[in-house]
Amino acid sequence: MTPTAPVSSVPPLVAHGLEKAYRVGRGRLPVLRGVSLVLCSGELVALMGASGSGKSTLLHLLGLMDRPDAGEVLLDGERVDRLGAGAAARVRARRIGFVFQQFQLLPELNALQNVLLPRRLALGRLWWRRRRAETAAARRLLEAVGLGERLRHRPTMLSGGEQQRVAIARALVSRPAVLLADEPTGNLDRRTGHEVLTLLLDLARAHGTAVLLATHDPAVAQACDRVLRLADGELVPPDAEVAPTP
Amino acid sequence: MSRLVLAWLFRRPVQALAILGVAVGLAALLLVQAVMNGLIETNEAAVRAFSGDLHLVPAVGETPPRWDDYAAALADVAEVEAAAPHLVAHALSSFPGWTMELSQTGYSDAQQVRLVGVDPEAEARVNRFGEALARAEVAPVADPSRPFAVPPGPFARPGLLVSDDFARGVPLAQGEDLHGGKKVELAALPWRLPPPGERLVPVNGVFTIAGTYAPLDFRTALDVVFLERTGPNGLHWNLLGSEAADFTEALLKLAPGVSAEAGKAAVLEALSRAGLPRPGGAAGGELVTWRERNATFLQAIHTERRMTTLVLSFVVLVAAFGLFAVLAALVREKVRDLGVLAACGAGPWTRGGLVFGLGALASALGAALGFGVARWLVAEKDAVAAFLDRRFGIQIFPAQLYVVDGLPAVWNGGGAVRLALATFLLGLLFTLMPALRAARTDPVEALRYE
Ligand SMILES: Nc1ncnc2c1ncn2[C@@H]1O[C@H](COP(=O)(O)OP(=O)(O)OP(=O)(O)O)[C@@H](O)[C@H]1O
Numbered sequence: 207m208t209p210t211a212p213v214s215s216v217p218p219l220v221a222h223g224l225e226k227a228y229r230v231g232r233g234r235l236p237v238l239r240g241v242s243l244v245l246c247s248g249e250l251v252a253l254m255g256a257s258g259s260g261k262s263t264l265l266h267l268l269g270l271m272d273r274p275d276a277g278e279v280l281l282d283g284e285r286v287d288r289l290g291a292g293a294a295a296r297v298r299a300r301r302i303g304f305v306f307q308q309f310q311l312l313p314e315l316n317a318l319q320n321v322l323l324p325r326r327l328a329l330g331r332l333w334w335r336r337r338r339a340e341t342a343a344a345r346r347l348l349e350a351v352g353l354g355e356r357l358r359h360r361p362t363m364l365s366g367g368e369q370q371r372v373a374i375a376r377a378l379v380s381r382p383a384v385l386l387a388d389e390p391t392g393n394l395d396r397r398t399g400h401e402v403l404t405l406l407l408d409l410a411r412a413h414g415t416a417v418l419l420a421t422h423d424p425a426v427a428q429a430c431d432r433v434l435r436l437a438d439g440e441l442v443p444p445d446a447e448v449a450p451t452p
Numbered sequence: 453m454s455r456l457v458l459a460w461l462f463r464r465p466v467q468a469l470a471i472l473g474v475a476v477g478l479a480a481l482l483l484v485q486a487v488m489n490g491l492i493e494t495n496e497a498a499v500r501a502f503s504g505d506l507h508l509v510p511a512v513g514e515t516p517p518r519w520d521d522y523a524a525a526l527a528d529v530a531e532v533e534a535a536a537p538h539l540v541a542h543a544l545s546s547f548p549g550w551t552m553e554l555s556q557t558g559y560s561d562a563q564q565v566r567l568v569g570v571d572p573e574a575e576a577r578v579n580r581f582g583e584a585l586a587r588a589e590v591a592p593v594a595d596p597s598r599p600f601a602v603p604p605g606p607f608a609r610p611g612l613l614v615s616d617d618f619a620r621g622v623p624l625a626q627g628e629d630l631h632g633g634k635k636v637e638l639a640a641l642p643w644r645l646p647p648p649g650e651r652l653v654p655v656n657g658v659f660t661i662a663g664t665y666a667p668l669d670f671r672t673a674l675d676v677v678f679l680e681r682t683g684p685n686g687l688h689w690n691l692l693g694s695e696a697a698d699f700t701e702a703l704l705k706l707a708p709g710v711s712a713e714a715g716k717a718a719v720l721e722a723l724s725r726a727g728l729p730r731p732g733g734a735a736g737g738e739l740v741t742w743r744e745r746n747a748t749f750l751q752a753i754h755t756e757r758r759m760t761t762l763v764l765s766f767v768v769l770v771a772a773f774g775l776f777a778v779l780a781a782l783v784r785e786k787v788r789d790l791g792v793l794a795a796c797g798a799g800p801w802t803r804g805g806l807v808f809g810l811g812a813l814a815s816a817l818g819a820a821l822g823f824g825v826a827r828w829l830v831a832e833k834d835a836v837a838a839f840l841d842r843r844f845g846i847q848i849f850p851a852q853l854y855v856v857d858g859l860p861a862v863w864n865g866g867g868a869v870r871l872a873l874a875t876f877l878l879g880l881l882f883t884l885m886p887a888l889r890a891a892r893t894d895p896v897e898a899l900r901y902e
C-alpha cells in the first residue's frame with residue numbers, strides 16, 4: 207500500500223460548539239453542550255469518557271448520521287451539518303468511514319461484497335464501468351487486513367476479529383478523509399483487539415486518514431496520537447487530568 | 453445491491469408464498485375470465501345459430517300475412533342471404549290408444565308442446581337445423597333432406613320431429629319402436645280465439661313421429677315439435693286452417709360482412725317498397741337483431757362474468773396485501789441492516805428504492821407467473837379437462853347440463869395483459885408503504901436496534 211501523504215492544509219474535520227439534547231418524556235436531556243474539535247490529516251485521536259457521556263452521539267453528529275441542535279461541522283472546510291439526508295449519505299459514502307463495536311456487516315453479502323458496498327453506493331450508475339478496478343482495489347484491501355483467502359466468506363463464517371477487519375476494509379475502501387470508530391475493539395478479546403487496533407491505525411496512517419476512535423480502554427488511547435475526553439457534555443482540556451474510567 | 457435485493461427477496465419461504473399467492477390469484481382471475489369468455493362465445497354462437505341474424509315477426513294487417521309476399525319482397529335484397537319462415541302454434545300432445553286421451557285434458561301428464569312449422573331446406577340454410585338432425589340420438593331421420601317423410605301405408609299420417617328428450621318419454625308398447633310409425637295426437641288452439649263466452653273448439657289431428665332431433669339450444673330443450681309448415685302434410689293445413697296466417701315469424705340470415713343493423717334497415721326498406729306493413733309499427737310485429745332478441749340471456753352471462761371478475765379481483769387484492777405484509781415484516785426485521793446501509797452512504801431514496809425494487813420484482817414475478825400459468829392452462833385446456841375427468845372424475849361443464857362441448861375457454865390477450873399489469877401496479881402500490889418506511893428509517897436508531 208503506497209502511503210498517500212496529506213497535501214491539503216485545511217483540516218479534514220472541524221467541529222464548532224456542537225450541542226445535542228435528547229427529549230426524554232417532557233424534559234430534555236442535554237448530552238453535548240458545546241463541543242469543538244479539530245482533526246488534522248492523518249491524525250489518530252482517541253475519544254474517551256464515561257459510559258453515557260455522549261461519545262457515540264458525537265461520532266454520529268460528526269458522521270452526519272444525526273443533526274446537531276447547534277454548532278457546525280466542517281468537512282475539508284465545507285459546512286456539512288445542515289445537509290439533507292440524501293446529501294449527507296452521499297458525503298458519507300465518499301468521505302467518511304465508520305467502524306462499529308458490533309461489526310455491522312450485512313449477513314447476505316460475502317466479505318468482498320461488504321467491502322464494496324460503500325463504493326457501489328458512492329458510484330451509482332458509474333459502478334458498472336468501474337466495477338473491475340473497484341473490485342481489485344477492495345481485494346487488495348482485504349489482503350492488507352489479512353483476509354485475502356476469505357473473500358467469498360459470509361460474515362457468519364468469520365470470527366469476530368475477522369469480521370472487524372472486513373469492517374475496517376469497508377470503512378477505508380473509499381479512501382475517506384475521516385474514519386469514525388465507535389469502540390472498535392469493545393467486542394473483541396484483548397489480544398484480538400490489540401491486533402485489530404494495530405491494523406486499523408497502521409492502515410489509517412498509510413491512507414492518511416484522520417481517525418477519531420471512541421474507547422474506554424486506556425491502552426487503546428495510548429496507541430493514539432492524542433486523547434480527547436468527554437465529561438458533562440464538554441471536551442475537557444487535554445492538560446486537565448481526568449481519572450480513567452474504571 | 454442487486455445481490456442484496458435477491459437475498460432479501462427469497463429470505464423466507466413465506467415471501468415466495470406471497471409471490472405465489474399473487475400468481476395464483478391472478479391465474480384464477482384470468483382462467484375464470486377465459487372460461488367466461490368461452491361461455492359467452494359459445495352461447496352467442498349457439499344463440500345466433502338458432503335465431504338467425506334477424507328475427508322478423510310480421511305485422512298483422514287486415515288479412516293474415518302470407519309468406520309468398522314476404523319472400524318476394526326479400527328475394528332481391530342483397531343483404532339477405534337466406535330466409536326461413538316459421539309457423540308457430542301451441543298444442544297438447546298425447547298418444548292415441550294410450551291411457552292419456554286428449555278427450556280428458558285433466559290428465560296432468562298431457563304434455564304441452566310448441567309446434568314449429570318449417571320449410572326444411574330453407575331452415576337448414578339459416579341455422580343449425582341440419583346439425584340438430586344429424587346429431588339426433590334416439591331416432592335419427594333416414595334422409596335429412598326429407599326429414600318429415602314417414603313410411604308409406606294406409607295408416608300413414610303427416611310426419612313430425614320431436615326432441616330426443618321428448619322421445620325418451622314416449623310410451624312404447626312391447627316390440628314397438630319409434631321407427632315403426634308411432635302416432636301422436638295433437639290438439640291445437642284455433643287460429644283466432646272466439647269472443648268471451650263462446651265455445652272454444654280445439655282442432656286436433658293425428659301425426660306420425662318421423663324421427664328425432666338433438667336439442668342444441670335452450671329454445672328447443674324439450675317441448676318443440678317440428679312439422680312441415682305448409683302443404684298437405686303441413687301444420688297450416690292440418691291444424692290451423694286456411695283462415696290462419698301461413699307464417700308467424702321468419703329467421704333471416706344476412707350476407708357475410710353485413711352488420712345486423714344494416715341488414716335490418718335494408719329489410720325494412722324492402723318491406724315498405726313491397727307495400728307490406730312495417731313490423732314494429734301500429735299493427736304489431738317486430739324486426740330485431742339476434743342480439744336484441746336474446747338480450748336478457750346474453751346480458752345474464754355478461755353480468756355473471758362481471759361478478760366473477762369482481763370477486764376474483766378481491767382475491768388478487770388479498771394476495772397483494774399478503775405481499776405488503778411480508779415486505780413490512782422484512783423492513784422491520786432488516787432495520788439494523790438499513791442503518792448499516794445508511795452509514796455506508798445509502799440515502800433515503802436508495803433505501804426506499806431498494807425495498808421498492810424488491811416489491812416491484814416480487815409483483816412482477818407474481819404477475820408474470822400467474823399470467824404464464826393461466827396462458828398455459830388455457831392453451832392446454834382440453835388436456836387439462838381430460839386429465840381432471842380421467843384422474844378425478846371431475847367434469848367442469850357436464851355436457852348434459854351445459855350446451856357446450858368440452859371446456860370453452862377463449863384467451864383474450866389484451867384483457868389478460870391489462871389484468872396482469874393491474875396486478876403488478878397493485879403490488880407496487882402495496883410496496884409503497886414499506887418502501888417509505890425503509891426510506892424514513894433513522895440511521896442512528898436503526899444501528900442501536902438489536
Ligand atoms: N435516542 C435517544 N433518546 C434519549 N436519550 C438518548 C438517545 N440516544 C442516546 N441517549 C442518551 O444520551 C446519552 C449519551 O449516549 P451515548 O450513546 O452517546 O453515550 P456513550 O458515551 O457512547 O456511552 P457508551 O460508552 O456506553 O457507549 C446517554 O445518556 C443516553 O442514554
Ligand SMILES: [Mg+2]
Nearest residue numbers: 261262263388
Ligand atoms: Mg457508545
